Amino acid sequence: MLLWRASIPDEWLPKVLANLNEVLVDHCHLERKAATSALNLIKYPELTSYVRELNQIAQEELEHFGTIHALLDSRGITLGLPKASPWIGEMMRFIRKGRSEQVIDHLIAASLIEGRSCQKFQILAEALMDSEPDVSKMYADLVKSEGGHYAHFWLFACEINSQEAHRRLGDFLDLDAKLIRQSHNLPILH
Numbered sequence: 001m002l003l004w005r006a007s008i009p010d011e012w013l014p015k016v017l018a019n020l021n022e023v024l025v026d027h028c029h030l031e032r033k034a035a036t037s038a039l040n041l042i043k044y045p046e047l048t049s050y051v052r053e054l055n056q057i058a059q060e061e062l063e064h065f066g067t068i069h070a071l072l073d074s075r076g077i078t079l080g081l082p083k084a085s086p087w088i089g090e091m092m093r094f095i096r097k098g099r100s101e102q103v104i105d106h107l108i109a110a111s112l113i114e115g116r117s118c119q120k121f122q123i124l125a126e127a128l129m130d131s132e133p134d135v136s137k138m139y140a141d142l143v144k145s146e147g148g149h150y151a152h153f154w155l156f157a158c159e160i161n162s163q164e165a166h167r168r169l170g171d172f173l174d175l176d177a178k179l180i181r182q183s184h185n186l187p188i189l190h
């Protein structure tokens with residue numbers, strides 16, 4: 001579907017590895033938010049024929065939440081408060097209001113969040129293979145599922161209006177490229 005217009009900065013991985021427990025807390029909250037987001041997409045009449053798929057995605061996200069929460073428990077980490085991600089915040093604020101624009105933008109934002117997560121999980125699965133084999137395996141297991149979500153959201157957007165989805169994808173990829181270069185020191189995944 002897409003070619004990112006910027007790669008993940010080199011400083012991202014060392015920062016995440018140095019703050020792994022806090023990043024796991026953030027990730028746990030992200031899975032909870034992903035479940036809510038999938039359920040929120042059901043509100044759009046344009047997605048009526050995909051209610052079953054969206055419900056399935058929401059259930060998978062809740063399973064991921066449970067898996068990561070169990071991992072936190074096993075490491076003696078409490079869930080704690082969620083932290084806001086500047087990247088996710090900007091991507092969501094980029095969604096236009098208005099009947100037909102909003103659903104396409106919402107699907108593209110959701111798709112790109114899944115896509116970047118998928119990419120980062122692959123990097124983490126590899127980087128943690130020797131030092132944290134359990135966490136590495138969890139990330140490797142998540143890659144397939146999040147990759148499926150990414151594809152689903154994009155295909156739903158294309159089904160609604162392929163031309164507009166492709167045009168708007170370019171705008172979102174430009175925004176992602178701009179934002180991903182703005183590094184921050186927050187101990188979060190995005």
Ligand SMILES: [Fe+2]
Pocket residue numbers: 031034060061064146
């Ligand atoms: Fe997930």
Ligand SMILES: [Fe+2]
Pocket residue numbers: 034061114145146149
């Ligand atoms: Fe997902």
